[in-house]
Amino acid sequence: MHLSTVETRLAYVVREPSHCRFNIEVAHWPTQAILSEHLAVTPPVELRTYIEPGSGNRFLRFDALPGPLEVHYKADVEVDWTPPPDDLAQAPVNEVPDALLPNLLPTRFCESDLLAGFAREQFGALPPGIARVRAVADWVRRNIAYRPGSTTSTSTAQDVLAQRAGVCRDFAHLCIAFCRALNVPARLVAGYVWFDEPPQDFHAIFEAWLGGRWVLFDATGMAPVDRLVRIGTGGDAKDVAFSTVFGAMEMTGKLVSVLEHDPR
Structure with missing residues (x-):
């Protein structure tokens, strides 16, 4: 079992009114438990979130007006993973x-x-x-x-x-x-x-x-x-992109941080 604090800060300049979808929040998944989390978007916007059925992927959507934009997410997560056996077979x-x-x-x-x-x-x-x-x-x-x-x-x-x-x-x-x-x-x-x-x-x-x-x-x-x-699960990268923008935005900064803790 492992305990981690994960954090990301994404900074943008919005060039024109845009619609955003982010996949940066920790997924709802059987092998991990979210102990605490914090999400903030600056300037404040009307947020809409949804969980994709089956994958546990959590998506954040909102409209962004021209100007600076920052998305900040932080969470404490416990991961409990069991090693696979060495004799797992391939299914026909x-x-x-x-x-x-x-x-x-x-x-x-x-x-x-x-x-x-x-x-x-x-x-x-x-x-x-x-x-x-x-x-x-x-x-x-x-x-x-x-x-x-x-x-x-x-x-x-x-x-x-x-x-x-x-x-x-x-x-x-x-x-x-x-x-x-x-x-x-x-x-x-x-x-x-x-x-x-x-x-x-x-x-x-x-x-x-x-x-x-x-x-x-x-x-x-x-x-x-x-x-x-785990943040996202999908067929390939198009399904789990951390940001998808419908409009015109320029990324000006990205900070991803992971801090591991002694589970004892």
């Missing part, structure tokens, strides 16, 4: 639950159909199950360089494989695409977690459906998955 496709079939299909950032040949050639001979998914994550960690600034918000798994460099969301997208190409349901998880470097930021990892449960993996190796405070 005909036994994958109906609700999880979308996690087998290509998405905007995870072109599993285009990468299927590479995935089968690289990993197809390995026995299906958790060991093969670990092999996928290990391959990506060894063969893709973690290089901030090497990709953009529109870079896809195919782009990352071609240039062999990216950041955490790119590592996750490539693993998700490989898993789906191997008929393993997979999806992206975004959250807060402490790590030495690069500087603190939102972090993206992935999870695969094995042995009837979702199992977390971090192909970057930057932080233990048992310490991640």
Whole structure:
């Protein structure tokens, strides 16, 4: 069990009347408990929040008028995570639950159909199950360089494989695409977690459906998955973007902080 204080401050200049959606609040999820939290938007706006059914993702919506804008969120969260067994099996496709079939299909950032040949050639001979998914994550960690600034918000798994460099969301997208190409349901998880470097930021990892449960993996190796405070869960990054703006806004500052506490 781990206790963390997570915090983010986002600063903008609003150029024209805009509508905003933020996904920065800690998700309602079985493995984590929110002990306290605080949310403030400056200048004050009329806030509307909703929880996405199934994912536990919490979205904040409001209208912003021209001028400076700051969004501040802070929470104390307890994470209770159980390590997965080493013998989790891959479910045959005909036994994958109906609700999880979308996690087998290509998405905007995870072109599993285009990468299927590479995935089968690289990993197809390995026995299906958790060991093969670990092999996928290990391959990506060894063969893709973690290089901030090497990709953009529109870079896809195919782009990352071609240039062999990216950041955490790119590592996750490539693993998700490989898993789906191997008929393993997979999806992206975004959250807060402490790590030495690069500087603190939102972090993206992935999870695969094995042995009837979702199992977390971090192909970057930057932080233990048992310490991640989940914010969002989705098919790829488009589903868990920390901000979505309908209008014109310029980000002028972003501060993400994670402080871990001794659970004793």
